[in-house]
Amino acid sequence: MVISVLDSREDVITALCNLVESTSNASIEKNGIFNVGVSGGSLVSFLVKGLPEIKTDFSKWKIFFCDERLVPIDNPDSTFGLYKKQLVDTEIVSLSADQFVTAKQDVTGEEAAQDYAEKLKELVPGNPIPQFDLLLLGMGPDGHTCSLFPGHKILEETNQWVAYINDSPKPPPNRITLTYPVINNANICVFAVCGKDKADVIKKIHVDEEDFPAARVKAVGKVYWIMDKDAGAHLVQ
Numbered sequence: 001m002v003i004s005v006l007d008s009r010e011d012v013i014t015a016l017c018n019l020v021e022s023t024s025n026a027s028i029e030k031n032g033i034f035n036v037g038v039s040g041g042s043l044v045s046f047l048v049k050g051l052p053e054i055k056t057d058f059s060k061w062k063i064f065f066c067d068e069r070l071v072p073i074d075n076p077d078s079t080f081g082l083y084k085k086q087l088v089d090t091e092i093v094s095l096s097a098d099q100f101v102t103a104k105q106d107v108t109g110e111e112a113a114q115d116y117a118e119k120l121k122e123l124v125p126g127n128p129i130p131q132f133d134l135l136l137l138g139m140g141p142d143g144h145t146c147s148l149f150p151g152h153k154i155l156e157e158t159n160q161w162v163a164y165i166n167d168s169p170k171p172p173p174n175r176i177t178l179t180y181p182v183i184n185n186a187n188i189c190v191f192a193v194c195g196k197d198k199a200d201v202i203k204k205i206h207v208d209e210e211d212f213p214a215a216r217v218k219a220v221g222k223v224y225w226i227m228d229k230d231a232g233a234h235l236v237q
């Protein structure tokens with residue numbers, strides 16, 4: 001695990017996007033494609049700011065969602081809706097909407113999760129579990145990542161690759177999320193975390209070694225934690 005505590009949010013964005021640049025270029029060179037999973041929340045604004053600065057062949061990107069809120073895409077809670085509005089429609093990077101693998105609308109939550117798992121099986125190589133080149137993760141002040149919340153039964157999911165929840169403690173309640181079998185099979189996972197409100201849980205995870213959903217991310221490859229000095233306040237001397 002690599003932990004970096006940086007001076008500012010801007011430094012976090014630069015470090016995050018440098019890692020995205022090198023990983024995407026290595027994956028494209030090796031496999032001709034870059035399979036990346038993105039999160040919602042503050043990560044959207046980090047990528048909107050940082051991705052236009054990197055050098056990569058965006059036409060080779062396939063973008064999946066680490067989790068998605070089951071709302072229409074014009075709803076401000078839709079993670080795909082945010083990326084579409086802020087990254088695709090603005091044309092600040094050369095990505096098109098059809099490079100995003102989206103959650104099915106107008107079906108039940110269970111069907112949306114099942115459908116998304118089938119899309120992973122079809123599109124992301126891995127034997128037998130899909131193996132992402134890179135997963136870009138956030139973490140809430142309660143230690144959740146993706147839509148894996150503390151104490152929720154899907155933390156123990158070992159069969160399904162994508163799970164549905166209808167009781168997210170953070171609105172909106174209906175979501176689908178990758179589960180640990182897929183998350184922890186990724187080549188690289190990166191947490192990008194900023195803000196004072198996350199300092200306590202960062203300490204509990206990295207100093208006290210307490211169990212939180214984000215702490216259970218232990219990918220087969222590398223796990224990076226990139227944070228600003230507010231989030232890492234209890235880690236620096």
Ligand SMILES: O=C1O[C@H](COP(=O)(O)O)[C@@H](O)[C@H](O)[C@H]1O
Nearest residue numbers: 039040041042043138139140146
């Ligand atoms: O609800 C969610 O929250 C987490 C953390 O969001 P942040 O704004 O605190 O960074 C996010 O990673 C996840 O994708 C999202 O659905």
